[in-house]
Amino acid sequence: MRAWGFTSNGGPEVLEEFERPRPEPGPGQVLVRVAYAGLNFAEVQHRRGEFGEPDGLGGYDVPGLEISGVVVHLGSDVEGLAVGSSVAAYLPHFGGYAEFVLAEAEFVQPVGALPLADAAAVPCVYPTAYGVLTDAGRLQGGETVLIHAAAGGVGSAAARIARALGAARVFGTVGSPGKLALADRLGYDALFLRDEVTGGVLEATSGQGVDLVLDPVGGPVRRASLDLLAPFGRVVVYGDLGRHEDWQADVRDLWKNNRGLAGYNIGDVARRSPDTLGTHLARALSALASGELAHQSPTVRPMQDVVAVHRAFESGRTSGKVVLAVW
Numbered sequence: 341m342r343a344w345g346f347t348s349n350g351g352p353e354v355l356e357e358f359e360r361p362r363p364e365p366g367p368g369q370v371l372v373r374v375a376y377a378g379l380n381f382a383e384v385q386h387r388r389g390e391f392g393e394p395d396g397l398g399g400y401d402v403p404g405l406e407i408s409g410v411v412v413h414l415g416s417d418v419e420g421l422a423v424g425s426s427v428a429a430y431l432p433h434f435g436g437y438a439e440f441v442l443a444e445a446e447f448v449q450p451v452g453a454l455p456l457a458d459a460a461a462v463p464c465v466y467p468t469a470y471g472v473l474t475d476a477g478r479l480q481g482g483e484t485v486l487i488h489a490a491a492g493g494v495g496s497a498a499a500r501i502a503r504a505l506g507a508a509r510v511f512g513t514v515g516s517p518g519k520l521a522l523a524d525r526l527g528y529d530a531l532f533l534r535d536e537v538t539g540g541v542l543e544a545t546s547g548q549g550v551d552l553v554l555d556p557v558g559g560p561v562r563r564a565s566l567d568l569l570a571p572f573g574r575v576v577v578y579g580d581l582g583r584h585e586d587w588q589a590d591v592r593d594l595w596k597n598n599r600g601l602a603g604y605n606i607g608d609v610a611r612r613s614p615d616t617l618g619t620h621l622a623r624a625l626s627a628l629a630s631g632e633l634a635h636q637s638p639t640v641r642p643m644q645d646v647v648a649v650h651r652a653f654e655s656g657r658t659s660g661k662v663v664l665a666v667w
């Protein structure tokens with residue numbers, strides 16, 4: 341089968357197409373013929389070497405945390421899935437940039453009426469968005485939410501979910517002026533340039549601040565976020581897009597003002613609480629298919645363009661979600 345991966349860490353140009361044997365499913369596993377692979381920032385980190393050097397079969401690591409496709413073979417002990425079903429799968433150990441992939445059955449869900457291209461944008465992004473909002477962020481109806489990297493995959497999904505869960509107001513930040521115009525289309529009350537977030541949020545909230553901040557950026561943005569919290573507010577940390585030095589908080593700022601700082605990591609949730617992840621994935625696919633949760637179809641690019649797509653994505657030039665077509 342064809343796959344796309346790298347034998348040394350580096351820039352987008354290290355990604356190449358190669359051949360590897362089609363795998364066979366073991367107990368609890370499902371072999372899926374991949375239709376689309378969602379593009380996630382973690383794949384940029386994987387390629388750069390932030391998760392270590394490639395050590396896969398034949399020296400290749402194959403990125404790809406989420407896919408959609410069709411079940412072609414079930415391992416033993418797999419129930420509730422059938423050969424020929426259209427499914428979406430979260431892949432905690434990567435591997436989605438390939439014609440076929442082995443997925444753990446607990447992270448595979450039928451897509452229902454959702455088109456396969458749309459479904460590929462769900463398995464990592466939506467459980468993360470639900471997780472940061474509800475499990476780590478403890479979002480309550482009527483609260484105000486601020487989402488950094490607001491126009492990206494997780495950010496734009498989190499904005500729609502927050503609204504569906506009853507958030508009263510949803511604000512976001514972006515890195516460049518061109519993305520400010522996306523506020524209406526993405527369902528934000530307002531978008532601010534990240535460098536101007538403090539003034540923008542304080543003005544929009546009459547100085548009250550926000551109840552929940554979702555922060556995958558770090559550094560000065562994280563510091564500013566803590567200062568923007570209303571009493572009882574929470575900042576959820578779930579990424580390091582800015583590659584800033586680690587940052588320290590004065591815990592007195594937290595307990596004196598009933599503020600909280602929480603972390604979220606989907607890989608850790610997959611290991612420790614796989615049911616939680618599976619439940620969020622099923623909930624997202626069902627809500628998107630029924631229209632209960634509004635969604636925007638992703639931008640579809642052929643897998644052959646993976647080098648150019650990684651380059652644009654890594655430089656922050658993309659918005660919304662991008663999926664790579666493998667068929």
Ligand SMILES: NC(=O)c1ccc[n+]([C@@H]2O[C@H](COP(=O)([O-])OP(=O)(O)OC[C@H]3O[C@@H](n4cnc5c(N)ncnc54)[C@H](OP(=O)(O)O)[C@@H]3O)[C@@H](O)[C@H]2O)c1
Pocket residue numbers: 379380381382464465468488489490491492493494495513514515516519556557578579580581582583604605606607653654655656657658659660661
């Ligand atoms: N902890 C978890 O479990 C988990 C799970 C999934 C994703 N994540 C994290 O969530 C974040 C978003 O992931 P995603 O896949 O949805 O990506 P994305 O948001 O679709 O793309 C990245 C966006 O981040 C913004 N950005 C800010 N600083 C950046 C920088 N220094 N370099 C590049 N982009 C920068 C850019 O938009 P602007 O124009 O706004 O700058 C860019 O478009 C990432 O940090 C990722 O690691 C964490």
